Amino acid sequence: MSTLSPSVPALRSEFGPSVERHLVSSGQTIVYVSRDRSHDVLAWLRDTPGQEFNYLTDVTAVEYRDPERPLEVVYQLRSLGRKANLRVKVALDKRGPLEVRSVYDLWRGADWLEREVYDMFGITFVGHPDLRRILMWETYAEGYPLRKDFPLRGHFSRAEQTRQALAANPEAHYSLEELSIADAYGELPKEMQERLAKGERGFLK
């Protein structure tokens, strides 16, 4: 059953070649847009009367087992008023830079969702106010876990992973945002101030 969302012809007439292709899978509409205009497309979908996709359900990414296929950033949108869904995808060629514009300014809910995609896939969201790792620790050195070239048990040996984990000093584990609190800096212990001055931010020397 093909239940193509009416947003697709509207998008095509508005953005033309930036809408690369569309398909229907399991009764749900998916639209592929080009990377350079992804933010414009999403802003148009949110603000245009008749579209009104005011609810960002999810931001995630997919990497396929076939190494030739590009990475895809997936936006799951919902219009609460019209009770309609749409999936917008941006394909990122693996040979090029893995970056796409952040939609934090459109939906604040994208804040942590984009951080997680960065953490798990290494895709940079340009314009995100605070893009750092969220699930793994900030100086995690093994890579981006959900990539297909990342083995299930990680790149390092178990002993090395345990050693790195034990070497972390949980109290010194403040983010740059927290350390920018100028007033509180004076109250940090002297040893911590010295280490911060030397540029240490996480636990790996």
Next chain:
Amino acid sequence: MGLSNPAAGHDDTTTVSAISPNWVTTRLDFLTNWARSNSLWPMPFGTACCAIEFMATAASRFDLARFGMERMSFSPRQADVLICAGRLPFKLAPVIRRIWDQMPQPKWSISMGACASSGGIFDNYSMVQGIDTIIPVDVYVPGCPPRPEGLMYGILLLQKKIKGETFTDDSLRVEKLVGPSGLFLPAERVDELSEPFGNSISQTRSS
């Protein structure tokens, strides 16, 4: 080895009016171990699903209060037994190590659940394969999650272990610290935990 009251003699009727039990004899070990095992204040290091079963064990149906353990000590400084209930990712490993180091002797630990004992179903990049690679463990309680009765059996086993201790043995109260290599267990012991299962990026194989 229990308490004996010399004033009672061999008469079975020991009513207070008949005799005056002002003094008893016992071994100091018995008294110390009895006191320690029956008032273990747990440090509930609850992370995941096992923590919910731990809470259910502490609630009214399976009542931990009858073992003297209802006073949950969330400060490690006042705790006797660390109960690691739930899976332990690598990000949390230094935290549990620090909590363990902050606990004063005498202290014991219970590894509750499959994930705390061996990594459980999570044999992947982010999970510690058993907290005994980070801290010393006294009792392992298997299960996913263990039934409250299972956890209570583990607690009773710990009590039995404590009752078998002697407080003149200093080796029992030695702090087992993280070694100079940065590891608690030797590296070969930690590596062999995941060795049989390999480390594949090929996702069409079984693991």
Next chain:
Amino acid sequence: MTLRTVEMALATPGVDAAGYPTRVPLGVAPENGGYREDLGAEHMLVNIGPQHPATHGVLRLVLELEGETVKRCIPHIGYLHSGFEKLGEYRQYNQIIPLTDRTDYLSPMANNVAFALAVEQLMGLELTERCKVLRVIACEMSRIISHLVWLGTTGIDLGAYTPFLWSFQERERIYNLQEAWTGARLTTSVTRVGGLMADVPDGWEAGLREFTNTFPKTLQEIDTMFTRNAIWIGRTQGVGALTAEEAINLSLSGPMIRASGVDYDVRKDQPYLDYDSYDFDVPIGEYGDIYDRYRVRLEEMAQSNRILEQALVRLGRLKGAPINVSDPRVVLPPKSRAMSDMEAMIFHFKQVMEGVKPPAGEAYVGVENPKGELGTYLVSDGTSKPVRWRIRPPSFINLASLPTMCEGALLADVIAINASVDIVMGEVDR
């Protein structure tokens, strides 16, 4: 209506016709920019967690405090990251079902249902009637036990210990039913692709009926303890409020967004499992503060009870009906046929060795979990293991709103607000 000692002089100007306290309008902030000035306020950086009794799991909050007032709040998560999504790529679809128990471990059956629905959408399967009714029962039982935990732990955070014991006692009754049905109290794995792991045993419906008959009394006790309690009102009204626009923009879901006045319930807006044929109401709040979230969740438990009663009636009518789809590529054929019929044996072999194989494609299915909208996004390439299994975690997204709610609040309010978000770290971190 006589007031007992607990319902003392209210912190609010009286009660309305229904007996609920009238609300002080929000926005009555002190003149100095909304902050309550402390005497001799000290500027501090305080770390809460990750091991802390009141953080509801391994959550780390770094607070910048001006005396007792929070200037900034930065949550750190990831302390329970278990690599579920990576692990799912190495498991067949039916092998992923036990993994789903452990993400939101307070409502495991609802997660099982959510995942199975996504696979069935991918495969285009139509469930049997009895399966749908049993799955609705599973979801609503999960809603009740999840809200009971929320209630108990929030009570403890705000200083009320007794309702914790009451709610855990009620949970034990549901656990008995879950154990009788699936064999496990917590990690149920009740669904399979195309159906369920097993039908409910004889006498199970009587147990559930007894629960639905007596549960409203516990709700009444909790209501008496909290709803008009001056301490509870003082600590929860006006605290951690979010407007409807903020809630939508932050992608909140579940009781968090409904307490802010937005009428979004996946069961009503995108019905699944025939929810549109059940008769139930969805409570909507008004002010979006902790008190409204409490009222929404309490009422949701009462509505879940109502749905359970209706589902029980339907279950009685469907006695002996099949619970699994009769598609041999998805569900194992009966053993007698597998031993005698060649085709059935081949189907059995393929399913056991290779697993269920959906066609190539993708599907996103959102269900109304107790915490919010739990979405499962599956991408399949035709093999028996998914290319991508994405859990759209309601607690993760709801928790991201914590800094917005905490700024300007007091330190004690931070604990209350954190409790009201109703997070489960297994789902936040996956």
